Amino acid sequence: WPAELDFYLKFASGRKILEVACGTGRITIPLAxxxxxxxxxxxxPAMLEVARRKSAGLEHLRWVEAGMRNFDLGEQFDLIISPGHSFQFMLTAAEQLECLETLKRHLAPGGTLILHLDHQDLAWLGEVGGEKAGIFQQGSDVSLPTGQRLRLFHSWAYDRATQTATxxxxxxxxxxxxxxxxxxERGPLRLHCVFRTEMEHLLARAGLETLALYGDFERHPLQNSSSEMIWVVTLKGNAETR
Structure with missing residues (x-):
């Protein structure tokens, strides 16, 4: 996503940061x-092992093996980020609220939580929920540093009853x-397709409130053509003091 790293860097200065679902450190390591x-x-653990190798020698950086839905680090952070649509791995309302409550417990007073979600495209969801569901399409070829060449094939399917894309x-x-x-082979990946008003209700139920909602990492407002939803939120009651 263009401007993604610069977006997080603008929030990071002088703050103690937690990144959940950090993977191999795509965002974590540049911030460190x-x-x-x-x-x-x-x-x-496999992704964290790659992250540790990539970040060898870096200071002020640690890695923790835990799921984002329910963890306890015994401390709070000034900034918590959830990049790459990772919140959408929470497939039910119960999982979403448990995750938000966990993030809230780790957010320091006056702190900021940033959640990056997909902005749902109803036309595309209609296609992969209908005649194109489960049909594999050829993607691009990939050349690895080892010299190995791979060709990607992928398919999507959408379940309207659960709002789950697989x-x-x-x-x-x-x-x-x-x-x-x-x-x-690679196993299936399931994501919950969260809509704007649904997210507003989830945040309110979790005691969080929105500071800003962007449609891209260049901070343009969310609009019909936006492909992303970037929620910048804080603890309820903090917004009035900013």
């Missing part, structure tokens, strides 16, 4: 290199002439 004191939290992916390892040598 910029001088931030940051904790990266993720459920996947992505299935597999890769073909390619030979020198572009022929498929073997197929590499």
């Amino acid at each position: 290199r910029a001088g931030a004191h940051i904790t990266g939290l993720d459920l996947s 992505a299935d992916k597999y890769y073909e390892e390619l030979g020198p002439g572009g022929e498929a040598l073997k197929r590499l």
Whole structure:
């Protein structure tokens, strides 16, 4: 996403930061290199192992293995960020509220929580909830540093009853002439498709309030054509003091 890192850097100065669902440190490590004191939290030990290797020697950075829905670090943070649509891994209202309550407990008075979500495209959801559901399409070829070449195939399906989008992916390892040598499977990925008003209700129930809602990382207001929703929120009652 264009301007994503710059967006977080503007909030990071002089703040103690927690990133949830940090993965391999795509955002965490650049923030640490910029001088931030940051904790990266993720459920996947494999991703955290990659993150540790990538960040070797960096100061003011630690990694924690835990899920974003229910964890207890015993401390609070001035800034908590949830990039990359990770909040949408919470598939039910109960999971969403548990996650928000957990993040709220870790947010210091006057602190800021940033949640990056997808802005739902009803036309696309209609397609993958109908005739295109589960149909694999060829994506781009990828060249790895090892010299290995992979070709991506992906499909989406949408369940209107649960507002859940499921992505299935597999890769073909390619030979020198572009022929498929073997197929590499990847398990399904499920995301809850959160709509704006739904999110407003969730935040209110969790005792959080919105400071700003952007449609991209360049801070343009959310509008019909926006592909993203970037929620900047705080503890209820803090907004009036800012």
